Amino acid sequence: MPAANDPRLLLLNDGDNVLVARTRIAEGEALRVDGTEIRLAAPLSIGHKIARRDIVPGEKILKYGAPIGSATASIPRGAHVHVHNVKSDYTPTHHLLDEQAAAGGKA
Amino acid sequence: MKTHGIGTMRGYLRSDGRKGIRNVVAVGYLVECAHHVAREIAIPFREHDVHVIGFPGCYPNDYADRMMERLCTHPNVGAVLLVSLGCESFNKYALERAVRATGRPVKTIVIQAAGGTRKSIDEGRAFIAEQRALLDAAPTVPMDVSELVIGTVCGGSDGTSGITGNPAAGRAFDQFVEEGAACIFEETGELIGCEHIMAARAATPELGVELEASVAKAARYYATLGYGSFAAGNADGGLSTIEEKSMGAYAKSGASPITGLIKPGDIPPRGGLYLLDVVPDGEVRFGFPNINDNAEIAELIACGSHAVLFVTGRGSVVGSAISPVVKICANPETYRRMEDDMDVDAGRILEGKAGLAEVGLEIHDLVVSLGAGARTKSEQLGHQEFILTYKSFEPIGPACLPAA
Numbered sequence: 001m002p003a004a005n006d007p008r009l010l011l012l013n014d015g016d017n018v019l020v021a022r023t024r025i026a027e028g029e030a031l032r033v034d035g036t037e038i039r040l041a042a043p044l045s046i047g048h049k050i051a052r053r054d055i056v057p058g059e060k061i062l063k064y065g066a067p068i069g070s071a072t073a074s075i076p077r078g079a080h081v082h083v084h085n086v087k088s089d090y091t092p093t094h095h096l097l098d099e100q101a102a103a104g105g106k107a
Numbered sequence: 108m109k110t111h112g113i114g115t116m117r118g119y120l121r122s123d124g125r126k127g128i129r130n131v132v133a134v135g136y137l138v139e140c141a142h143h144v145a146r147e148i149a150i151p152f153r154e155h156d157v158h159v160i161g162f163p164g165c166y167p168n169d170y171a172d173r174m175m176e177r178l179c180t181h182p183n184v185g186a187v188l189l190v191s192l193g194c195e196s197f198n199k200y201a202l203e204r205a206v207r208a209t210g211r212p213v214k215t216i217v218i219q220a221a222g223g224t225r226k227s228i229d230e231g232r233a234f235i236a237e238q239r240a241l242l243d244a245a246p247t248v249p250m251d252v253s254e255l256v257i258g259t260v261c262g263g264s265d266g267t268s269g270i271t272g273n274p275a276a277g278r279a280f281d282q283f284v285e286e287g288a289a290c291i292f293e294e295t296g297e298l299i300g301c302e303h304i305m306a307a308r309a310a311t312p313e314l315g316v317e318l319e320a321s322v323a324k325a326a327r328y329y330a331t332l333g334y335g336s337f338a339a340g341n342a343d344g345g346l347s348t349i350e351e352k353s354m355g356a357y358a359k360s361g362a363s364p365i366t367g368l369i370k371p372g373d374i375p376p377r378g379g380l381y382l383l384d385v386v387p388d389g390e391v392r393f394g395f396p397n398i399n400d401n402a403e404i405a406e407l408i409a410c411g412s413h414a415v416l417f418v419t420g421r422g423s424v425v426g427s428a429i430s431p432v433v434k435i436c437a438n439p440e441t442y443r444r445m446e447d448d449m450d451v452d453a454g455r456i457l458e459g460k461a462g463l464a465e466v467g468l469e470i471h472d473l474v475v476s477l478g479a480g481a482r483t484k485s486e487q488l489g490h491q492e493f494i495l496t497y498k499s500f501e502p503i504g505p506a507c508l509p510a511a
Contacts, residue, residue, distance in 0.1 A: 010270065010457075020266060020345075022457045024440070046440055046457070047266020047420065048345035061347070064269070066300065068351035081347065088348035090299050090326055091335035095342030 006031040011052070013065030018049040018081050020063075031078065038078030049081040061086050114479025118250030119185060122210040126250045127182035128413050128478040129156060130242045131429060132235055134188045135179060135202075136161030138195035144216075144224055145190040148231030153489060155239055158428035160405075160493045167196045170387075170498040173372040176205045177409040179213075183429050185245065186212040186238040188231055193219030212238055250478055253287030253378060257474060258407030258415040259359045260293060262400035265344020265420030265438055269355020271466070272418035272437030272453040277361035278467025279416065279474070280380065284363040289375035291410055292360040293383035293403055295325035296336035296396060300350035301357040305382075308365045313506035317368050321384040331391045340421045344438070359418060368507040370500050371406040376508060383410060384503075393497040401425055401492040404432060414474050414483075424448045426490025431483045433473060450484050 005011055009019040009031065019033065025044040030037055034052050044050065049063065055075040060067040073085040083093050118126030134157060136145035142161060149157045160178055162171045179187045179202065187206045191199045199215050206213040214234050221227040259276050261268055280290040298305060302322035309315035329335050335349035346352045366379025375381050385406055386396045397403045400417070404427045407415050414430055417423065420437040422445045436442040439454025446452075451470055455461035477483065 012270070020270065045266075045345060046438060047268075047270075049266070049347070061351075063351060064354045066304075066350075066354055068300070068354060069348035082345070083342055083347050086347040088335065088350060090349050091329050091333075091337075093337055093342060093348055094334055094339060096339040097342060100343070 002032065004035045005033060009033070009050070012063060015065050016062045017052050017055055017059075018061060018063050019052050021046055021048050021050070033078050036077060040078065042080060044080065051075045051077050051079050051081050053077050055081070114476055114481075116250040116252070116475060116478030117247035118254070118478065119182070119245060120248045121182050125182040125411065126248065126254055127184070128250070129183040129430070130185040130245055131183050132157045132186045132188065132238050132242065133179055133184045133429065134159045134190065134231070134235070135175060137189060137191045137197040137199055138165050139163035140192040140195065141190040141218060144218055144227050144231070147228045148188065148190065148235065151232060152235055152239060157235055157239065158491050158493075160428045160495070162197060162495050164497060165195045167198070168497045168499070170371065170500055171495055172198060172202070174405065174409050174495055175202055177372045178405070178429060179206045180209045180211070181408060181411065181429055183413060184211065185242040188234055189213065189215040190227065190231065191215060191217045193217045212241075252283065252475060255283065255288040255413050255474070255478070256291065256375060256411040257283055257288060258291045258293070258383075258404070258410065258412035259418070260400060260403050260407060260415060261356050261359060261418040262425070263419040263421035263423040264341055264346060264352055264355060266346055267344070267438040267454060267457060268418055268420040269358055270437070271456040272420065272435045273355050273358035275453045275456065275463055275466040275470060276359045276416045276418050276435055278463055279470035280359070280361035281363055282467065282471045284361070284378065284380050287378040289378050289381065289411075291369070291375065291381045291383050291407055291412060293385050293407060294336060294356065294397070295321045295382070295384050295386050296329050297349070297353050297356040298322050299326050299335070300353045305357065305360070305365070310364050310366055311506070311509045314365065314368065314509055317504065317506050318365065318382060321368060321382065321386070324388070325386040325396070328386050328391055328396060332395060344420050367509070368503060369410060370503055371498070372409045373503060374411040383407065387498045388501040389499055392499060396498070398496060399494065401427065401494045402496065405493060405495055414477055416470060416474070418453070422448070424485070424490065425492045426483070426485025426488070428491045428493040431477050432485045432490070433470065433483050434485060435470060448484055448488065
């Protein structure tokens with residue numbers, strides 16, 4: 001039986017609904033996610049997360065077996081889970097990702 | 108004593124019984140207006156363990172007084188030069204007295220009395236040249252791992268920090284605690300969301316209540332400020348929320364029971380694992396609790412840390428005045444790009460090239476080697492970052508340090 005998840009993805013806790021990229025993964029790559037094959041819609045950087053299964057708005061995002069925030073949108077299995085679809089349950093997240101996109105992706 | 112084949116630790120014995128792994132001359136400016144003169148005094152000695160620290164404010168602050176006193180009497184410090192402009196409010200008399208009481212050579216230069224910049228610089232450099240020669244000839248004594256105090260901080264965190272570098276630092280902490288050393292983790296603003304699991308590790312239920320309260324205080328403080336302890340680069344690196352960053356940061360504490368809760372300048376009374384509460388008490392005053400990582404490093408050192416483990420994913424380059432900073436790189440891509448700044452490649456864990464236990468042992472042994480003559484990358488590169496700003500604290504309560 002093949003492994004449930006691509007070896008480039010890390011499941012930190014059995015209860016988690018996200019997987020972490022162990023390495024940079026290119027857009028369009030086929031990945032096995034929780035037993036289902038998905039195609040990566042956008043490049044995934046090391047340390048970033050994708051949904052292990054479909055997540056509904058308001059659902060807790062679980063990583064390390066602990067809630068790390070709530071979904072603000074529907075997140076299909078295999079989609080990038082980040083500040084565009086997750087919010088903190090404590091204090092808002094400050095980032096410059098929109099500025100970077102406008103500057104051509106330069107960090 | 109365990110040596111792990113990495114040399115035997117030697118320390119400089121101080122009058123309070125503590126031992127230092129460095130014999131630094133601290134040059135402390137007592138207001139920003141004296142900073143330039145202090146820096147100029149130190150420049151010819153920049154390769155010779157002369158470190159500049161100081162407080163920029165002109166108005167008094169008990170926290171800053173205590174921090175300066177703890178830093179000037181830190182076991183890694185052998186002599187102290189204080190540089191005052193002359194009109195600032197800092198109590199230079201009390202600081203000089205406190206340093207002298209420990210048996211350390213100390214001198215205060217008052218720029219206005221000395222006759223200005225040039226004369227102060229000449230006078231300061233003469234004092235340092237004399238002290239440096241004495242300190243270089245100072246004897247050392249054997250030092251045991253159980254005599255170490257070690258701090259940990261993370262900065263420039265990303266999605267790899269909580270998976271590789273932080274848990275590896277936690278493994279090193281577990282080993283140090285087992286060997287009787289005191290280990291300090293900190294930044295209650297980056298433990299938001301972890302307060303309950305952390306409280307369950309407290310040595311007593313009363314301490315557990317204090318631990319939870321310290322995180323609740325941090326959450327309130329940051330909510331008032333409108334930002335969490337979360338920088339834009341954290342999001343670039345894949346961290347989405349403060350809770351996610353917290354879970355990763357919490358891993359630095361390892362798995363030992365938590366012995367106590369301390370505040371900046373409190374020195375752990377014995378071995379064990381301590382949480383350093385860095386968020387000020389009372390209503391929100393003076394701005395952000397720690398305006399950057401260097402403020403936290405200075406606080407860990409003020410609590411007696413001989414060395415500080417610094418875990419980074421994005422790639423921080425900082426070191427510190429007074430105590431060596433060990434740079435643990437969590438992200439393998441960052442390590443390859445910034446290898447010259449990094450002491451430990453914890454990203455190997457993500458690549459399947461090493462296990463957590465192996466990297467944890469590597470960190471442990473590296474710290475011990477610092478007491479046997481080794482220098483960290485940031486020391487070799489001359490990093491001596493330092494910052495100290497206004498804060499206010501109440502003393503810790505009786506439940507914070509349960510008896511052994």
